[in-house]
Amino acid sequence: ASEAEEKDLVIIGGGVAGYVAAIKAGQAGLKVACIEKRGSLGGTCLNVGCIPSKSLLNNSHLYHQILHDTKNRGIEVGEVKLNLEAMMKAKETSVSGLTKGIEFLFKKNNVEYIKGTGAFQDEHTIAVNLVDGGETSVKGKNIFIATGSEATPFPGLTIDEKKVITSTGAIALQEVPKKLVVIGGGIIGLEMASVWSRLGSEVTVVEYLGQIGGPGMDAEIAKQTQKLLGKQGMKFKLNTKVVSGDDSSETIKISTEAAKGGKEDVLDADVVLVAIGRRPYTAGLGLENIGLETDERGRLIIDQEYRTKIPHIRSIGDVTFGPMLAHKAEEEAVAAVEYLTKGYGHVNYGAIPSVMYTHPEVAWVGQNEQELKAAGVKYKVGTFPFSANSRAKTNLDTEGMVKFISDANTDRILGIHIVGPNAGEMIAEGTLALEYGASSEDVARTSHAHPTLSEAFKEAAMSTYDKAIHY
Ligand code: FAD
Ligand code: NAD
Numbered sequence: 001a002s003e004a005e006e007k008d009l010v011i012i013g014g015g016v017a018g019y020v021a022a023i024k025a026g027q028a029g030l031k032v033a034c035i036e037k038r039g040s041l042g043g044t045c046l047n048v049g050c051i052p053s054k055s056l057l058n059n060s061h062l063y064h065q066i067l068h069d070t071k072n073r074g075i076e077v078g079e080v081k082l083n084l085e086a087m088m089k090a091k092e093t094s095v096s097g098l099t100k101g102i103e104f105l106f107k108k109n110n111v112e113y114i115k116g117t118g119a120f121q122d123e124h125t126i127a128v129n130l131v132d133g134g135e136t137s138v139k140g141k142n143i144f145i146a147t148g149s150e151a152t153p154f155p156g157l158t159i160d161e162k163k164v165i166t167s168t169g170a171i172a173l174q175e176v177p178k179k180l181v182v183i184g185g186g187i188i189g190l191e192m193a194s195v196w197s198r199l200g201s202e203v204t205v206v207e208y209l210g211q212i213g214g215p216g217m218d219a220e221i222a223k224q225t226q227k228l229l230g231k232q233g234m235k236f237k238l239n240t241k242v243v244s245g246d247d248s249s250e251t252i253k254i255s256t257e258a259a260k261g262g263k264e265d266v267l268d269a270d271v272v273l274v275a276i277g278r279r280p281y282t283a284g285l286g287l288e289n290i291g292l293e294t295d296e297r298g299r300l301i302i303d304q305e306y307r308t309k310i311p312h313i314r315s316i317g318d319v320t321f322g323p324m325l326a327h328k329a330e331e332e333a334v335a336a337v338e339y340l341t342k343g344y345g346h347v348n349y350g351a352i353p354s355v356m357y358t359h360p361e362v363a364w365v366g367q368n369e370q371e372l373k374a375a376g377v378k379y380k381v382g383t384f385p386f387s388a389n390s391r392a393k394t395n396l397d398t399e400g401m402v403k404f405i406s407d408a409n410t411d412r413i414l415g416i417h418i419v420g421p422n423a424g425e426m427i428a429e430g431t432l433a434l435e436y437g438a439s440s441e442d443v444a445r446t447s448h449a450h451p452t453l454s455e456a457f458k459e460a461a462m463s464t465y466d467k468a469i470h471y
Pocket of ligand 1: 012018035038044048051117118146147148188285318319
C-alpha cells in the first residue's frame with residue numbers, strides 16, 4: 001500500500017449523501033476524498049434507483065398513452081411497437097450523463113475520487129481495495145460514512161435479478177414478463193408494477209398492510225390511488241402476507257395467507273419482484289475495527305449533529321435514521337458539512353416531501369390524517385378534485401385530488417396530500433408553505449396562474465377555511 005495521505009475529510013460512499021457532502025466540503029475549501037466502489041458516482045439513486053426508474057416510468061407512460069389515449073385527442077397513430085432494448089438504452093443514456101456529471105463536479109470542486117472499497121483500519125485510516133486492482137489507504141481528520149442501503153431479501157427466494165428480482169433487476173429486464181408478482185406494495189413495488197403493467201405484464205401486488213403506498217401515505221389518498229392503478233389493470237391483494245416462495249421450477253409459486261392468519265393462496269409468476277423495503281448497508285466496512293455498532297435494524301447510531309460515538313466520524317443518508325430518500329440524504333450532507341465547517345447545520349425532518357412517480361403521481365408532505373388522529377390533534381380538511389380544475393380538463397387528465405390538513409384552531413398547515421397529474425412538482429409549494437409555517441389561508445390568498453394545475457392546490461387550501469370557488 002502507498003503512504004497514507006491525510007485529508008480534512010474522507011467520505012466512504014459516493015451516493016447522494018456522499019457526493020453532495022464531497023462537493024460542499026470542496027466548496028468550503030476542505031481537502032476531501034470520496035471513496036466509491038461501484039465504479040461510477042451517484043450511488044443507488046443515479047445508477048439503479050431514482051434516475052433509471054424515472055426514465056422507464058416516463059417512457060412506459062408515453063408508450064401506454066400512445067396505445068390507449070390518443071384517439072380522443074385527435075391524434076391517429078399507425079402501428080405502435082415496443083422496442084425494449086432502445087427503451088433501456090435511453091435509460092442508460094440518462095444515467096451515464098448524470099453520473100459523469102458528478103465526476104465533472106468533483107474535479108471542479110477539487111474532490112479526490114478514489115475508485116475502490118473502503119474499510120476502517122483505525123479511527124483515522126481507511127484501507128481501500130481499488131477497483132482497478134491494488135490497494136491504497138487514506139487518512140482523514142474527519143470521516144463520513146455514507147454507504148447507503150440494499151434491498152431486503154425475502155427468506156427462501158434466491159435473488160438472481162432475472163426471475164427473482166429486486167428493483168435492480170426490475171429496471172433491467174430484457175423482456176416483458178407475462179405474469180409479474182410484486183411482494184410489497186410500497187413505493188418501489190408500485191413504481192415498478194406501473195412500468196411493467198404499462199408494457200404489457202399481468203401484475204399482482206401483494207401487500208401485508210391494509211393500504212398501498214406504505215404507512216406514510218394518507219389512507220384516503222392511498223385508497224383513491226389504488227382505484228386508479230386498478231383501472232390501469234394492476235391487481236392488488238391487500239392484508240395479505242407472502243409466507244414463502246418456490247423458485248425451483250420455471251413458474252415460480254408464491255404462497256400467501258391473510259395477514260391476520262387464515263386464508264391461504266398460491267400465485268403463479270414468471271417473474272417475482274421482492275420490494276419489502278431496504279436495509280442499511282455496512283458490510284465489509286470494518287466497523288468492528290473501530291468499535292462502532294449498528295442498531296437492531298442495521299442503522300448507524302448518531303447524535304443530532306450526525307456524529308457517531310467517535311466524534312470525528314459522522315454518518316448520513318440511507319445508512320442511518322430517517323426516510324430512505326435521495327433529497328433527505330442531500331439535506332443531511334449539506335448539514336453535516338456545515339456542522340464541520342461552521343459548527344451548526346439544519347434539517348427539518350417534518351418537511352421532507354415524498355413522491356411516488358406513478359400516473360397519476362402521488363405526493364405528500366407533513367402529517368397524514370391517520371397520524372393526526374392517533375396523536376389526538378384537532379384538525380380540519382380541505383380538498384379539491386382535479387376534475388374541477390380547468391387545466392386538468394383541457395389536458396384530459398382529471399384523475400385525483402389535492403387535500404390540505406390544517407390545525408383546527410390556528411389554520412396552520414399540518415400536511416398536504418396529492419394524487420394527480422404533476423403532484424411531484426406541486427408538492428414543492430406545499431413543502432415551502434410547511435417550512436415557513438404558513439396557514440391554508442396564506443396559500444389560498446396567494447395568486448396562482450390561470451390555467452394551471454396549481455389552482456387546484458390553491459382551491460384545496462381555500463376549502464380548508466372557506467368554500468372553494470369551482471367546486
Ligand atoms: P446510496 O445511494 O446507496 O450510496 C451509497 C454508495 O456507497 C453506493 O454507491 C455504494 O456502492 C457505496 N459503498 C458502500 N459501501 C462502500 C465501501 N465500503 N466503500 C466504498 N463505497 C461503498 N429516492 C428518492 O428520493 N426519489 C426517488 O425517486 C427514488 N427512487 C428510488 C428507486 C429505487 C429503485 C431505489 C432502490 C431507491 C430509490 N430512492 C429514491 C432512494 C434513493 O436511491 C436513496 O435514498 C439514496 O440513494 C440514498 O443515498 P445514499 O448516498 O445514502 O446511499
Ligand atoms: P417500503 O418499506 O416503502 O414498502 C415495502 C412494503 O412491503 C410495505 O408496505 C410492507 O408492508 C410490505 N411487505 C413487507 N413484507 C411483506 C410480505 N411478506 N408480504 C407482503 N407485503 C410485505 O419499501 P420499498 O418500496 O421496498 O422501498 C424502499 C425504500 O426506497 C423506501 O424507503 C422508499 O422511500 C425508497 N424509494 C423511494 C422512491 C421515491 O421516492 N419515489 C422510489 C423507490 C424507493
